[in-house]
Amino acid sequence: MKVHNNKAxxxxxxxxxxxxxxxxxxxxxxxxxxxQDIFDPSTRYFVGTEWYREILRDERLHNALLRQxxxxxxxxxxxxxxxxxxxxxxPRRGLGVPICLILLSLPxxxxxxxxxxxxxxxxxxxxxxxxxxxHDLGIDYNYASNPADAWxxxxxxxxWHWTSLVALLCYSGLRSIPDVYYQAAxxxxxxxxxxxxxxxxxxxxxxxxxxxxxxxxxxxxxxxxPFVLTGGGPGTTTTFLSQTLTQMAVGQFDLxxxxxxxxxxxxxxxxxxxxxYTAMTHADDKG
Amino acid sequence: xxxxxxxxxAHSYHANPAGPEDYALRRMEHVWExxxxxxxxxxxxxxxxxxxxxxxxxxxxxxxxxLYDGKSVxxxxxxxxxxxxVFQFPVIYDTMTVHDNLAFPLRNQRQPxxxxxxxxxxxxxxxxxxxxxxxxxxxxxxxxxxxxxxxRGLVRDDVAAILFDEPLTVIDPQxxxxxxxxxxxxxxxxxxxxxxxxxxxxxxxxxxxxxxxxYDGQIVQxxxxxxxxxxxxxxxxxxxxxxxxxxxxAVTPSAEGVLLAGIELPLAPATxxxxxxxxxxxxxxxxxxxxxxxxxxxxxxxxxxxxxxQDLGTYRILDLQLKGAVDAPxxxxxxEEDQAVPNGEVGVLFPERWTRFYADDVxxxxxxxxxx
Numbered sequence: 001m002k003v004h005n006n007k008a009x010x011x012x013x014x015x016x017x018x019x020x021x022x023x024x025x026x027x028x029x030x031x032x033x034x035x036q037d038i039f040d041p042s043t044r045y046f047v048g049t050e051w052y053r054e055i056l057r058d059e060r061l062h063n064a065l066l067r068q069x070x071x072x073x074x075x076x077x078x079x080x081x082x083x084x085x086x087x088x089x090x091p092r093r094g095l096g097v098p099i100c101l102i103l104l105s106l107p108x109x110x111x112x113x114x115x116x117x118x119x120x121x122x123x124x125x126x127x128x129x130x131x132x133x134x135h136d137l138g139i140d141y142n143y144a145s146n147p148a149d150a151w152x153x154x155x156x157x158x159x160w161h162w163t164s165l166v167a168l169l170c171y172s173g174l175r176s177i178p179d180v181y182y183q184a185a186x187x188x189x190x191x192x193x194x195x196x197x198x199x200x201x202x203x204x205x206x207x208x209x210x211x212x213x214x215x216x217x218x219x220x221x222x223x224x225x226p227f228v229l230t231g232g233g234p235g236t237t238t239t240f241l242s243q244t245l246t247q248m249a250v251g252q253f254d255l256x257x258x259x260x261x262x263x264x265x266x267x268x269x270x271x272x273x274x275x276x277y278t279a280m281t282h283a284d285d286k287g
Numbered sequence: 288x289x290x291x292x293x294x295x296x297a298h299s300y301h302a303n304p305a306g307p308e309d310y311a312l313r314r315m316e317h318v319w320e321x322x323x324x325x326x327x328x329x330x331x332x333x334x335x336x337x338x339x340x341x342x343x344x345x346x347x348x349x350x351x352x353x354l355y356d357g358k359s360v361x362x363x364x365x366x367x368x369x370x371x372x373v374f375q376f377p378v379i380y381d382t383m384t385v386h387d388n389l390a391f392p393l394r395n396q397r398q399p400x401x402x403x404x405x406x407x408x409x410x411x412x413x414x415x416x417x418x419x420x421x422x423x424x425x426x427x428x429x430x431x432x433x434x435x436x437x438x439r440g441l442v443r444d445d446v447a448a449i450l451f452d453e454p455l456t457v458i459d460p461q462x463x464x465x466x467x468x469x470x471x472x473x474x475x476x477x478x479x480x481x482x483x484x485x486x487x488x489x490x491x492x493x494x495x496x497x498x499x500x501x502y503d504g505q506i507v508q509x510x511x512x513x514x515x516x517x518x519x520x521x522x523x524x525x526x527x528x529x530x531x532x533x534x535x536x537a538v539t540p541s542a543e544g545v546l547l548a549g550i551e552l553p554l555a556p557a558t559x560x561x562x563x564x565x566x567x568x569x570x571x572x573x574x575x576x577x578x579x580x581x582x583x584x585x586x587x588x589x590x591x592x593x594x595x596x597q598d599l600g601t602y603r604i605l606d607l608q609l610k611g612a613v614d615a616p617x618x619x620x621x622x623e624e625d626q627a628v629p630n631g632e633v634g635v636l637f638p639e640r641w642t643r644f645y646a647d648d649v650x651x652x653x654x655x656x657x658x659x
Contacts (some may be wrong), residue, residue: 182561183345184378188439189366189395198380 027266033259051260061261063236065245065268068220071155071240075219080212083166084204088196090171101171104164112161116228123229141270143230147237154226154238158219162217166211173207174200209280213273220269241265289447289480291342296351297457298337299549304349311337313504314351319448319482319491321356324474327484329501330527335484337451342482343372355447372450376457377432377512381425385416388424388615389438396443410438413469429457437466441473448480455490467494489530491540500524516575517641522648525573531604534579534618535645536572545644547572548611550588555639559651562644571645576604578641579620587634596628603628607635 034051038044055061058278090100110118122144134141143153177199185195223242226232232239245265249258298312305411312334319325327335329640340346342353344365352359360368371392380388389407398406411417414434419427424435433454440449451470455463471494474481483494491498499509500523507521508514510525512528512550512572519525525533538545540562546552550573562570584590594617603622609615610632618635622628 022448180374180378183340183372184436184439185372186345186365187343187370188392190391191395194391194395198382202380202382264355 003143010125030259030262033255034263035260036256038255047256051257052264055213055261055264060236061241061244064239064241067237067239068241071222072216072219074155075158075162076212076215079163079166079215080208082159082163084170084208084213086163086167087170087174088200092175101168104167107161107164110161113228115157115161116225119153119160119225120229123153145234147234150230150234150238154229157225157229158222161225162215162218166215169207169211170204173204177203205280209277212276212280216276217269217273219274245273289479290353291318291448291482292357294341294352294354296341296348296353298334298341298346298348298350310504312341312348317499317506317509319480321480322478323464323480324471324494324496325480325482326495326498327482327501328486328488328491328498328527330486333501334504335486335501336452339372339452339482342448343370343450344368346370369443369445369447369452371440371443371446371448372608373437373452373454375453377429379424379432379435381423381426383423383424384420385411385427385435386420387524388435389420389442392439392443402574406442406444410442413473414438414440415464430459430462433457434466444477444479446479448482451481451483453484453486463490470494482575488530504528517649519573519643520650522571522573522645525550525575525643525645528573528633529577531576531619533573533575533643536574536616536618538570538572538644540570545570545572547589548609548615550611552588552637558644558653561651562646565646565651570648571648572637573643574618574637574641576619576621576653579607580636580638580639581605581620581622581629582634582636584632584634587636589635589637590632591635592632595630600624607633609635636653 035046036044037047037050086104091097107115122128123131125135125142131141131143140146141149143150158277181199181203182195187200189247190198221242222240223246226238226240227243229239232243242265245258245261248254248261293315295314295316297310297314299310301309304310327338329335329404335572339347341348344353344360344363344367347361352361355362355368365372370467380391383391386407389410393403393406397585407420408417411420414437416431416434416438419431419435424432427435437451437454440451458466467490470481470483473479479544483491485491485494495512497509497511498515499506500515500521501507502523508519508524509613510518510520515528519528522533524536526534535635536547537551538547540546540559541551544559545554545562547554589609589611591607591609594608596606597604601624603626605620605622605628607620609618609620620635
């Protein structure tokens with residue numbers, strides 16, 4: 001005979017407690033902030049949706065959001081194909097494998113502010129590796145004063161820092177394809193492109209989904225590297241959403257507005273990630 | 288369509304093979320004739336798949352040549368050899384429909400659309416997967432996937448040969464039998480050379496006209512199922528073919544014939560002479576359980592006590608403990624269901640016509656009519 005009781009809830013309790021402390025409580029605090037105008041801990045007023053309305057009409061934030069989308073999609077457009085290409089060209093066995101894996105892991109192990117500093121130096125026109133090289137080639141490059149240069153430098157820095165992650169994920173995906181698939185493809189006279197299109201790409205789908213989501217979320221929240229490299233400048237060219245948010249919350253101590261902004265920020269990330277996920281998992285599920 | 292000849296072929300996975308034990312395939316000469324249905328039979332790890340991959344060009348042999356119609360194809364890719372191969376486990380292109388899977392090898396060859404449609408329909412009919420043609424291959428069962436895999440092997444009609452590497456492993460027994468019949472029909476209709484790798488003697492003998500038995504990197508015998516049964520060229524063939532396998536009994540030459548467990552079995556002079564000429568280190572007598580004759584204890588030199596009796600429906604297998612020396616061996620005998628099972632002690636006769644001798648595992652050839 002079955003015993004019906006509610007003891008199973010105790011098993012869920014640790015997870016509920018953990019999630020409450022790590023996510024629900026902080027988030028509800030932010031929700032709480034977002035509907036108040038706070039001057040000091042004892043002086044605060046309930047303002048309802050005013051902050052939200054203000055944020056949705058804020059020109060500065062619109063621009064930051066557009067920059068952010070442009071940046072994140074550039075990151076994806078470069079890092080995903082490049083990562084696949086790197087993974088495809090890596091050796092499948094032998095001494096080359098550990099060497100490649102270590103080389104690829106190196107950028108991932110460097111702290112983010114160090115990455116920013118490294119590129120600050122590399123990009124310098126007088127002593128930097130690339131900055132000096134470009135100058136000697138007659139290109140007037142200066143990431144500190146030219147918006148386009150700054151933008152490109154931040155992008156290249158991200159590519160340098162994170163393409164490895166995509167490549168490693170893809171490599172692990174490629175390694176899990178049994179040899180017999182390649183043998184069958186040779187028997188079927190498949191071209192290299194057909195092997196990629198019909199064997200490798202379908203088998204990479206799941207890791208690519210993870211790679212796209214990770215890189216989107218990370219690049220959409222990027223803060224440290226451009227902050228160290230350009231400080232968001234020149235002007236606001238490389239001021240992305242998280243930096244705008246920090247300025248608002250810590251710089252101007254505008255907690256209510258910053259809280260409303262960060263909730264909208266969170267919802268955008270959630271929405272776009274969900275769109276990617278849905279698009280990629282249902283892409284060829286018909287039939 | 289082609290005759291496939293293996294010339295001085297050997298293969299080792301080691302870069303510098305030191306001795307014969309480093310070879311996955313020992314040096315061999317072999318011919319698969321155009322249009323034949325062949326089986327390559329042997330236990331796991333004997334080199335069957337290695338040999339198949341060398342024939343198809345997936346693997347480059349370390350020594351020797353593969354010839355198609357007399358022309359060496361060493362160094363040519365499977366594409367250039369124009370060969371089809373079906374693997375043990377289903378290999379399908381997940382994102383394509385069944386139809387596109389079947390059409391894939393033809394599209395890669397840039398065949399006209401009309402021809403592709405015709406071939407795909409024909410193969411789908413043969414394999415009974417027409418109703419699946421528009422399904423995504425990913426969502427099929429293992430059986431169906433393997434049929435699609437086989438279909439891709441069969442869809443090209445201009446191939447030099449079709450190689451099957453234990454293709455029915457994942458298929459359930461009922462369907463297995465039907466598919467084997469189908470393959471046989473396809474073979475009869477298109478007259479394509481087919482080589483079928485298996486470790487199952489029943490599968491080999493129902494599919495193939497001739498079977499090559501492989502053991503330890505060598506083809507130890509190539510013959511019809513009947514030849515393999517009646518005249519095994521190697522103790523391994525005797526043991527591996529038949530169920531149960533041949534009785535293989537250590538004997539030593541003596542004045543009148545051979546000694547088995549201390550009892551002398553007289554042999555014809557010609558046989559004695561043949562054995563003497565071979566001068567073997569290790570001599571064995573081989574007789575199939577089917578050919579062991581049981582008589583009254585007084586009528587034979589060899590006597591045995593009846594042990595375990597296995598009833599297998601239409602026949603029985605008896606365990607017989609020979610009498611004589613302390614290490615006298617156990618042999619098996621097969622009796623039909625209408626024969627009475629003897630009790631206690633029986634006399635055992637080995638008819639000369641069905642008795643074989645193996646010197647160091649190799650059959651001692653007798654001159655015509657001189658079988659012992």
